[in-house]
Amino acid sequence: MSLRGRDIVSIHDLSRDEITALLASARKMVRAAEGGRAPATLAGKIVAMAFFEPSTRTRLSFESAVQRLGGSCLTIADAGATSLRKGESLYDTIRMLSSYADAIVLRHPNEGSARLAARASDRPVINAGDGAGQHPTQTLLDLATIQERFGTLSGLKVVLLGDLKYGRTVHSLAHALAEFGSEIVLSSPPSLRLPEEHRAELQHRGAKLREEPDLPKAVREADVLYVTRIQKERFPDEGEYREVVGSYRIDAPLLAAAKPRLIVMHPLPRAGEIAAEVDATPHAAYFRQAFLAVPVRMALLSALLGPAGRGR
Numbered sequence: 001m002s003l004r005g006r007d008i009v010s011i012h013d014l015s016r017d018e019i020t021a022l023l024a025s026a027r028k029m030v031r032a033a034e035g036g037r038a039p040a041t042l043a044g045k046i047v048a049m050a051f052f053e054p055s056t057r058t059r060l061s062f063e064s065a066v067q068r069l070g071g072s073c074l075t076i077a078d079a080g081a082t083s084l085r086k087g088e089s090l091y092d093t094i095r096m097l098s099s100y101a102d103a104i105v106l107r108h109p110n111e112g113s114a115r116l117a118a119r120a121s122d123r124p125v126i127n128a129g130d131g132a133g134q135h136p137t138q139t140l141l142d143l144a145t146i147q148e149r150f151g152t153l154s155g156l157k158v159v160l161l162g163d164l165k166y167g168r169t170v171h172s173l174a175h176a177l178a179e180f181g182s183e184i185v186l187s188s189p190p191s192l193r194l195p196e197e198h199r200a201e202l203q204h205r206g207a208k209l210r211e212e213p214d215l216p217k218a219v220r221e222a223d224v225l226y227v228t229r230i231q232k233e234r235f236p237d238e239g240e241y242r243e244v245v246g247s248y249r250i251d252a253p254l255l256a257a258a259k260p261r262l263i264v265m266h267p268l269p270r271a272g273e274i275a276a277e278v279d280a281t282p283h284a285a286y287f288r289q290a291f292l293a294v295p296v297r298m299a300l301l302s303a304l305l306g307p308a309g310r311g312r
């Protein structure tokens with residue numbers, strides 16, 4: 001496997017073997033991500049963070065990963081501070097950025113923007129979220145979290161809960177889970193079902209996929225409960241958002257009937273979908289999930305940019 005120089009736009013840009021190898025490499029980076037000795041794999045490398053949408057975890061964990069490995073960052077954290085404000089195209093911005101940095105991490109509100117950026121850049125582009133499109137590196141850390149708890153990614157029952165229409169994290173995660181042979185149970189308000197294109201593709205690839213709108217029932221059967229935030233910013237109509245806001249919430253009484261080994265995950269930020277009381281239960285995995293972003297992104301950046309033959 002060599003990921004050197006590759007773009008990571010969709011989860012389909014990584015094979016199952018490549019994902020497995022990245023997760024193994026990420027496990028070896030955990031100590032370094034905690035502040036232990038880290039290899040200087042990115043010494044002399046510059047990674048551009050081009051963030052045209054709000055972000056806390058994704059940008060900061062990428063920056064932490066780069067710096068732990070001895071590299072440095074160029075950061076756009078506010079689109080309003082760039083020449084996009086003067087009418088510059090994303091294509092031109094990325095093309096120019098690719099001559100200042102060795103790789104570009106892009107977050108942008110438009111679906112398809114990361115693919116466009118990959119065409120504009122002759123350096124690797126990593127999609128850190130393109131509108132309601134994909135978020136493949138979130139999937140890697142989601143998988144790392146599941147694997148750390150269960151020792152496997154196969155044969156599990158994973159409930160994807162919430163905004164499956166606009167939530168880009170589930171658009172990447174569902175395909176990876178299917179690839180590893182876990183069962184996917186979709187639970188969402190009717191207006192926020194997983195889009196047909198994703199369903200069709202999952203079915204085409206033989207995924208074990210079903211819907212369970214009854215949340216207590218879905219929770220009772222689950223090994224993993226992956227909760228998502230309603231993506232308010234993507235609703236074309238505020239009224240549509242108001243109809244679904246607050247329609248699901250995970251709290252201690254709901255989890256009382258869950259399997260003891262159930263883990264509750266969330267890409268964060270949460271906006272009321274998980275009660276704070278869940279944090280103190282053994283089910284809560286979302287803060288560990290947020291931490292694993294660092295070793296996972298260290299492993300990925302090492303594989304894309306590190307010395308040839310290393311960083312696997």
Ligand code: NCD
Binds near residue numbers: 058169267269
């Ligand atoms: C997610 C995103 O931006 O898609 N956050 C993240 O990257 N951890 C989820 C969200 O915003 O709801």
